[in-house]
Amino acid sequence: MNPLTALLALAAAAVASATTYCGDSTLTLTPYNPGTKGIFPVSSVLVSGAKEAILINAQFGKSQAQDVVNLVRASGKTLTTIYVSHGDPDYYFGLDTIHAAFPDASILATAPVIAHIKETVATKLTTWNPILGADAPNATIMPTLLTDKELKLEGHSLEIRGPADRSFVWIPDVKAVVDGVLMVNNIHAFMADAQTPESRVEWLRALEEIQALKPTTIVPGHALPGAVADIDAPAFTAKYIRDFEAETPKAVNSTALIAAMKRLYPDAGSETSLDIGAKVAKGEMKW
Structure with missing residues (x-):
């Protein structure tokens, strides 16, 4: 099975509605959404270039985050960056699992998102850990500050737009919006x-x-x-x-x-x- 076939097969297994969007031949968007498998049907998106990739949002439960890990591995790309667009736990609890698999990938967020996570994480863990059970994170990974208003992937610009605490990603080269919240x-x-x-x-x-x-x-x-x-x-x-x-x-x-x-x-x-x-x-x- 070639890498693209494997990637699409894994995406389909993860969620029935997964679709791979290709704009030009060097940039591909592959979303993952657990659908009814997850407490919240939150989307993560792997944006892939020829050799490298950026992940937008990190899932809620550990098992869903592992699905994303498998998706990245099947892509054959080097994960350089994980961008967290919002400070609610369904966007960052999965960082524990994903960071363990890809420790060299930068984890970035805006200042308001980082502040929100720091202010609320203790309460969120108290609330959600009993509900998540085995899917709860082993540790909380704190993003580092994104100092620019864009991410770069092999010459492509991924623009961070909207309110700083509720941003979305605009990818002009493929006219795509990857939403946060x-x-x-x-x-x-x-x-x-x-x-x-x-x-x-x-x-x-x-x-x-x-x-x-x-x-x-x-x-x-x-x-x-x-x-x-x-x-x-x-x-x-x-x-x-x-x-x-x-x-x-x-x-x-x-x-x-x-x-x-x-x-x-x-x-x-x-x-x-x-x-x-x-x-x-x-x-x-x-x-």
Whole structure:
């Protein structure tokens, strides 16, 4: 089996919706998403050049991170960099496993992401370790500071755009957006991270920025297979934010808000995100 065939076979085994996107002949995007195998269907993306590769986001559970390790190994590329785009644990808990496999790869994040991880990691470990069980990280790997607004891969620019704590990666040579936490697709958005009107306005502006780039490929940060095309993820997410804002003041409690959002999005996955977001929005939970 040649390396490309092996890579595609492994990606398909990891998640049914995995797709390899090729822009020019020297740059390839291979996403991994655990789908329903994971607590959160979070996307990691391997961006590969001729000989080297960059990984965007590191997964949540240890077993999903190991799938990513296998994906990188099957690619035959040298992993130079791991970029962590957001400070929630489904973006960095898997660093422990991936760093053990590729100790020479730089692990980078923006200053706000590093600060968020440092401020919240103890609480996140207390919350999630009992739930993850054997999938919990053995250690927490802290990213180092990204001092530029781009990553370089064999002459290609991977631009870091959007809010510094919720960035996305724009790859102009292939007109691709690799999302962090800004976009969802056919799942409930995690509204607990946007508790103020100002944060939601910033979120909507970032989605507008993505749409203005006119990408031909989008890998949403969280998604399940099916429903709408990934290219529609910015519009789907923007509508969800506005619907959540409209329904929150109408609902007497989180139960009513959850019911309202399920009526609007009956096929959306990740009900955990909706449950937490609704409780936070109605003042029943701190986040």
